[in-house]
Amino acid sequence: MSHDVEAPAGVPGSVVVVGGGVAGFAVVRELRRRGFAGGISLVDPQGVPYDRPPLSKEFLTGDADAHRLLLAPPTWFAEHGVELVEDEAVRVVPGGVHPDGGPAPHRVETASGRVLEADAVVLATGGRPRALDVAGADHPDLITLRTRSDAEALRDRLTFGAEVAVVGGGFTGAEVAAAARRSLAAVTLVTGTDAPARAAVGPALAARLHRMHAEHGVAVEVGRAAWIEHRDADGGAALPAAHRLHLHDGRTVDADVVVLAGGTVPDTALAEDAGLEVADGVLTDAMGRTAVPGILAVGDAARARESAWAPSRHWEPALRSGAAAAAALLGEQADAPGAPWFWSDRYDAHVEAVGDMTVPAGGRIVDREVRGVVVASFALAADGTLRGAASIDDPMTVKAARRIIDRGIVVDPAALADPAVPVKSLARG
Template sequence: MNSVLEAPRSIVVVGGGVAGFSALSELRARGYDGALTVLSPEGLPYDRPPLSKGYLLGTEDAEKIRLAPASWYAERDVEVLPARAVALRPAEGGIELDGGRLLSADRVLLAVGGAPRRLRIPGGVAALTLRSRADSDALRRALAPGASIAIVGAGLIGAEVASAAVAFGAEVTLIDPVEPPLAPAVGEPIARRLHAMHGERGVRTVVSVPVEIARGRADDGAAHLLRLADGSTVAADAVIAGIGIVPETGLAEAAGLAVDDGVIVDPSGVTSNPSVFAAGDASRLRLADGVLLRRSEHWEAAVRSGQAAAAGMLGEPAPEFGAPWFWSDRHGVHVEAVGTLDPRQAPGSRTVLRAVGRVPQAAFLLSAGGHLLGCAAVDLPLMVRAARRIIDRGLTPDPEALADPAVDPRRLAR
């Protein structure tokens, strides 16, 4: 691969997820007119959030969840290869594909994502996971009316799959060791409201962890029997693990790149090899002061890292981004969060609630100095949008106005 000091003539993006797609789009938007190829083993890149929502429910098909139609790539002269990279070959100036072909590249972007984390217990291989379109297809077949479904992990994916399973008429048991799940992400009051919705929709929630997945008993006809740490058991026709992902770092490690629970990159996405960049779920950011941040597995974070890497590959400054944001859907409600709601990250902070009666609608985390650090809200997208502007501008909002349901969110950011 050529030195980063030279303008790239050819760029290969490894991975057809949103990080890779965002890099492709950003490269062309910034005027890069060299050869541009994306390795996407599943064909045209597609969006993954619908796999646990609309696509799983059958309201969106494979074509609808594509990140762009085939014409988009043709118009921008982007070659989509349904091939898998098996090795980086820096000395030979390229990437080895699974068919043995060596694809030349001046810059490589690793946007390979991660693999679903497996249950490391006896019988854990029996659990289904969700990461690809094929995984979602398999889940849909399992979520039959009357089927008993055990879901391990009540985070975003587990909760969304539980919601879909109930919609299909399945009987669901949701297992997680934390009560309530997602408190660091959305604040404890909103987390409790969201988790309580499972019981309201007929989902049985259990605070424990599985220690074994055994064959089901003949008397109840279920295929699997989960033994939990508290001594109880759960019979299930299907078991689903929604416990996060493991970053795909094999290519990077084999090529000698720095790896630590992800491929380590700087703010421009460059790895320890100046011709190789990384973005998305498999990347992990090291700040200029040496601090190594935790990986982020959210959609917007993948988009941003792809855009930053695109700028970096062209030798341009990384774009500036505002506070991080994510969203989720479950049981007919939409939740969004921006910034941080984890008080452990801000000593002296306090939480302000906006509620209707006793039902929390939004939660805000304020620093000791009164600055807004984060906001989470249920079915209040304008509130989150306003909170994002407040955070990005470094404003100190009136806590009473934040808490008052009568105050229009748009007034808060003025």
């Protein structure tokens, strides 16, 4: 099917999307769903877009293969006239003014030397692993988890009895530790705090989640790495394992496999080189538009200048931002995003959260207990409106809480705390 057609006024005739995660794919899919008939190229060295969240969960445990990760079958792209460019974008050059007085196209240059020109460019470059700034952290044998290749390399090393150290107790680190234990590896989790999920789910649920590590045989070391020693380096020949982590207080952790899971930061290198404004992400409006006409940014790489919510770098917000950018390119409106939502799985527990679980001034946290165990937590603003909710193994509560948050309903704290009161009943206002 040809997509070389004249675009309506104000609509680009061609679009290049840089990045094949969920946000980049959402742009492409939504453009075609809304009837965009122009040319689309999607640039990513990984080829066919695939889902990233399973890399630290089902893919590591072998419950999902590479095919199940795909966001769409390869045939979908040919059928919808989307060119897949399996290459790395190394430079984005904003267009200027053409000699005839019209706008000059933007350019995307790739590692192989190819140059793609388009009326619009969408940066969906995602996040990159946060660097661990200690001596020895740049050793090539240490693993960070960003791509399918990274996950494949780690999965091959998660064997019975393998000594695995995971540095970082956030959601990705916790998921990797759980997957490694399922592979019967001996796992040590090094984390800077005894409640790393506190800001995401509240103190009570964070403490419960953290206890799960010890309950499943994971050794937890609360502390920070000072430097990492390696057996293959000068002076390290006597080490009992391939690597030794030295913590600030003198404790050490020996491991044959070390996973650095210290979180991610927005990958803004292309945007910065192109002269775009960056501050904890490429700065955009609510629809993903940057200050440069025809260049947008979506997903984990972007940050809206004006938003009721702090950046939520998770799967669903990335999906929604990609769809919103597609609408913006066509001069159309997108659905209101609502409160940001995310999920995570570790061991046998399913975690969900929506909104913002940090307590605003004058606000409070309300916990809901069942038989003495906190199953859900709610963050209330000073005026009684719900700002955030989180649960373990109770997704319906979070779903109902999202409706309450989006509608700005004032709720009774006692009702939130009472497990006999369905949260969905409070969504009626």
